[in-house]
Structure formats: C-alpha cells, structure tokens
Amino acid sequence: MAELTQYLLNGISQGCLYVLLASGLTILLGIMNVPNFAQGHLYMVAAYLGFYMVMSYSMNYWLALVLATFALGIIGLIVYFLVFYPVRNAPEVNLFVAAMALLMILEGGALYVFGTETKWFLVPWSRTVLSLGSLSLQLQRVIVIAGTTVVMLALWVFIKKTSLGAALEATAQHREGAMLCGIKVSRVSAMAFIIGTALAGIAGVLIGPAVLLEATMGMGPLLVAFSAIIFGGLGSIPGAVVGSLLLGVAESLTSGYISAKYSLAFVFAIMIVTLLFRPKGLFGKEVWRP
C-alpha cells in the first residue's frame, strides 16, 4: 500500500511536467491549429538556460526561473514571426513540417552549443528529500507540484478574468467570429505563442533540477504530453491537465511494477488505443478535424 501511494505521488509530480507542456500545446492548437512538435525542445532549451544561469553565473534559482520564462516568451515571439507566420496561409501540412523544422533547428543547435554529454542541474536543495511517514519526495519535486499548481491557477485567472484572456479564448473558439468582433487575431496568435512557450520555459527550469539534462530530453515528454491531450480531449485545458496527471501516474506505475525501460511504449499504446476507440478523448466534445 505504501509502495502504491509512493508511486502515485511520483506519478503526480511527473505528471506536472506534462501538465505544463500539454497546456501550452493546447493553447497553440486552439489558436493556430499547430501541433507544435518543438514544444518539448523549447522545454529543453529552458532547462539549459536555467542550468547556465544558476551553475555558471551563480544566479538565484527563483530569479533564473523568472528570467528563463521571459526569455522563452521572447523566443516564442521570434519563433512565431520567423517560422509560423510566413506559412500561416499554406496548407495545414506545411505547418506541421514547419514545427518539425523548428524541432530540428533546436535539437541540432542544442547539440552544438550545449554538447552531447548529460549535465546535472544542481540547486542548493538538490539532495534534500522530504519524508512523511513512509512516503518520501525530493524537495525539488515538491516545488514542481506547488509551482505547477500556482502557474495553472494563474493561467485560469488570466483566461477567465482578463479581456486579453477572453480574446484568446474567443479566437480559439471561432477565428472569423473573433475577427468580426474586432479582435486582432494576428496579435492574439503572437500572444498565444508567447504564453505557450513561456509555459515550456517554466517547465524547463522547474523540472530541470530533478532530471538529467541532454539535448534530446524533450522528445519523450512531448510525446506523452500529446498523448495526454488526446487522452483528455482536445481543446480543453482541464482535459489536458487531467490527462497529463493520469498518464504521469500510469507511467510511474508501469515503471514501478513492470519496467522503466518500456514506460514510454506503454504511454503511447494508451494514446493509440484512445485514438482508435474514443478519438474525442475522455472529456472532449468533438474530434479535432483540421
């Protein structure tokens, strides 16, 4: 029983990474209809940025978290204007290929700049482990859970309570309708990119100290986050959150009881089964028909 609870806890803290990635992906999907394959690699870039700020420039961790988030927001804006804006009117498939090109650029650039060897992102509390009864969790993992909760609440307040958030939601619901209401859709799209990549930025610096850093670290989480979106139902952020947490727990249980090597394969099998038997996902209202 204690073992099971421990796995559930691990799964939730792992699921928080997927929550941050999947909510960013959902925003981009809603606004631009782009499955941003590069989201995981943006998370990797953020983790490295945090690593260099903290380890090489001995910056305060929390300052690094804020700075890296801003940096990723700016990168998101650049990416929007350099990569996605020029192909916005092209056939849909070109958008996927553009996202793929971005992934290749980020991965190749990271391999060149950051090197191929794995790195440890150390913070002062890296070795601190909190325990409660038989349960134990790295302090950094607790920070991940707390940080994700705060970020998701802030995102909810932003979308539901501010006019900018309302414009975002309106554009996601109906692009032409939003235009008719006087919403500047291209500005909203740029904002969506800033928010989406900033979420990846937060994810990178939050999770970075809990994992090993390497140039390909983003691919596995990206696939799981996509699976979570499909599993939870496309287009809804609550669906993405629940799907991410469930898949995080599923991953933790498979690696605990079966084998850690194959956990990605299990998660992906869940996605394929969902697509085949319930393509609208657990909470989705309709199938995404681009």
Next chain:
Amino acid sequence: MKHIASPHAAGWLLALAVAVLLPLFVGGYLTSILLLIAIYSIVAVSLNLLYGYTGQLSLGHSAFLGIGAYAFTLICVKLHLGFWPAFFGATAISGLFGFLIGIPALKLRGPYFILVTLGFAAIVGVIILAWTGLTGGANGLAGAPRPNPIPLPWGGRLAFDSLLNMYYFTLFFLMVIVFVCRRLVYSLIGRTFVAISHNENLAESLGIDTMRKKLLSFTISATFSGVAGALFASYNTVISPDIAYYARGMDLLSYLIVGGAGTMAGPVIGTFVMMAIPEGLQIVPTLRTLINGVILLVFLIFLPTGIGGGFKTLLPRLGRSSKSGMERNGVA
C-alpha cells in the same frame, strides 16, 4: 523515339551516367558518401510514394529503416542464413510491420496520423535500445554479410567486397525502386493514390476503398524502406540503434520536401543536395540537423514545392516564353 528524346528521359539518363561514372574519378571517401546518398534516396523515394503521391505524411520511416537493418542482421547472425534469404526476409518483415501499423494508424487523419507514426518511430527506438538480448542494445550488432558473389556468364565472379561494387549494387536497387514507383504512380492504382492525396472524402465517394489503397501505399513504402535498411546493414556490416533514431525520419522528410514531394526526381535530388552540401562545406556532423532544419524552413517559406516542384513550374514557363518569342519573330 519521341519518348526517349523528352527532356525528362534525357535528365534521368544524364543523372544515371553521372551516378555511374562519378565514383570512378573521386576517392573512396566520396564514394562511400555517394553510397549513403543512394541508400537514403531509396527511403526518400519510398516516403515520396506515401507522402508525395498518397498524401500521408509519415515521420516513422526511420523505424522501417531500422527494422530492415536489424531484421537483415539478425537473420544472418542468429539463423545463419545467407545474404539473399536475409535480404528478402528483412524486406518482408519491414513490409509486415508497415501493414500492421498501417491498419490502426491510417484510420486517423492529418496530425493524428503524423503523431502515431512519430510515436511508432520513438517506440521502435526504445525497444531496440532496451531489448539487449536480441538487438545488443546500445552496442549494436555486427556480422552482417556483403552480398554473395554473382557468377558471370563469361566466367569469373562479380564480388562485392569492394566499395565500388557495393555502390553499384545499391545504385541498381535505387534504379529498380525508382522505376517501380514510376510505373506504379502512372498506373490506375497510382492514380487512385493521387486522388486520395487531393481529397480523401471525394475519392471515397467515387467508390475508391481509400483505407485499402492507403494501406497498400504504406506497406509498399515500408517494404522499400526495409530494402534500404538491409542494404545499409550489408554495406556497413555493423549496425547500432542510431539507424532507427527518430530524428533521422525527420531528416529524410526534409530531403523529400526540399527535393520536391510528388515529383519523381525530387527525393533523389533532395537527398543528394542535402547530403552533399554539408559534405562539400565540411560541416561538423553535430551541426547537420540544424542546417537541415534551416534549409527545410527556407524552402517551406519560399519554395514549398521543393526543387522538383520549382522546375515543374519553371520549365513550361521558359518553354512558353521562347515559343512566344519565335511567334513574334514569325509575325514580324
């Protein structure tokens, strides 16, 4: 005669002549690059059949390349069979995997299909790394043989120990596969593929069993990629999980799109250009994915139909302008 004299046929013959003669004048290193270009061209051509002509974008072809290479080596090493049984076995296994993955994956459209193929590639990579008992894990597998020597009718044997002969052997398969694809695309089946790529719902309403046709295209494509995998294993004699790395599937797609998806020569031109440029400029291997991504993006923005598509729109225009020029002269 008219057919042979067409600019297309002339272009193919010229390219073939260059491909045959070039290795005689360059060193062994460049020949090995040409050999790799030929192998990846095979995958790009097979990807073109699926994406360029049937409209299904797959990021999973690195998996079929890997399955072909590993199946070939395993049949040789574990079952102690010769080159040809292993070659055909590996090709069939690769095709079978394509068929089995295609059944669930092709029910999905657009981004869903792309995601499933990407996931398939990632899973195959994970399994090759994790199943150390079968695949040797990160250490890879050694012992894939070169093709058996072929006895020549006038006595003597054609052996494949030398790099040059292995290159011609690979080039032969590239030619066969390009030829088969060409015949296929211009057949009735190929026309239905193209119809599906234009509008799947419309094709279905015309009575085309789109699922079966897509599955056929996917299986053929996977089979041809398996040929490339087996050839790679035979040439390199050692394989590692590197061959099935998911980013290779993206590199291959970038070759196809830069060369021009949906044109016959596109995948070969694209693979040649994208692999020859970093070689010519002596670019560090780690930078190649970056450069590929940048080139792909530039093409996507400025010439989304690729080099082949660019020629397609440019050539008739040139022809027309020169003809109208002659007409003007005639009138004058």
